[in-house]
Amino acid sequence: MGLGRIDDDRFSTCCLGGGTPSGHVECCGKFLIAKQHVRTYAVLYAFSAAVGIVLCLAFVYAGFYSFPVKLVPYTPIPLVEMATIIPFFVLFGVKYSPESWAWKLPFYFATVQLIMLFELIALVSPLSLIDYKKWDVWDSYTSWWLYLLFFEWMGGKIVPRKARSPLAASSFRYGRWGWVIVHAIAMTTVFLAGVYAGWGLRDSGL
DSSP: OOHHHHHHHHHHHHHHSSSOHHHHHHHHHHHHHHSSSHHHHHHHHHHHHHHHHHHHHHHHHTTSEEOSSOSSTTSSSOHHHHHHHHHHHHHHHHHHSOSSHHHHHHHHHHHHHHHHHHHHHHHHSTTOOOEESSOOHHHHHHHHHHHHHHHHHHHHHHSOGGGOOOOOGGGGSTTSHHHHHHHHHHHHHHHHHHHHHHHHHHHHTO
16 A cells, blocks of 8 residues: 555545544644654644644643633643644645745735634623633734744744645736735725723723
8 A cells, every 4th residue: 555545534534534524624734734744743743732732731720711612621731733733734734835945934924813813702702712811912913923033033943845835926916816815804804803892991991
């Protein structure tokens, strides 16, 4: 049996076999990105997951924020999400970010904006998925930028260039699909951030 057949079998088992629906999605996403040069992406995945978990634990024990509701209830942080969703963003960025830093920045800008959108939804959700204490949106926004850019740099050290599939810089020029996506994300998330800020001012009585 060849390596390609083994990979196909693993993909089928991962995406169609047992587990939760969210697990299927995350597993398929990570597999498709890491199908080539599996070992290098596996190292990056493990490293990014470990760093994310350690940082999240440190911030929780420092009293910056908490997670009242988690898939695994008796843990201080959402381990499932930290071991799946967060590394997926790292792998996606390393795999597809453009070669030039002039175009990496809009790529990661869109990525961070989407992450912050999900985080704000978790923050205002009736389920109380996350609770800010000595923390605010700007702290989280800055932390995500530092985290993703650090692993973009580390990814360049771990993953060989031939294992990456950078998006063409021309895709982000005026009128192209990348330009449209980045601006759509920017306008949507900035508008929603304004709504969130307005709610905060209303609740504070200002």
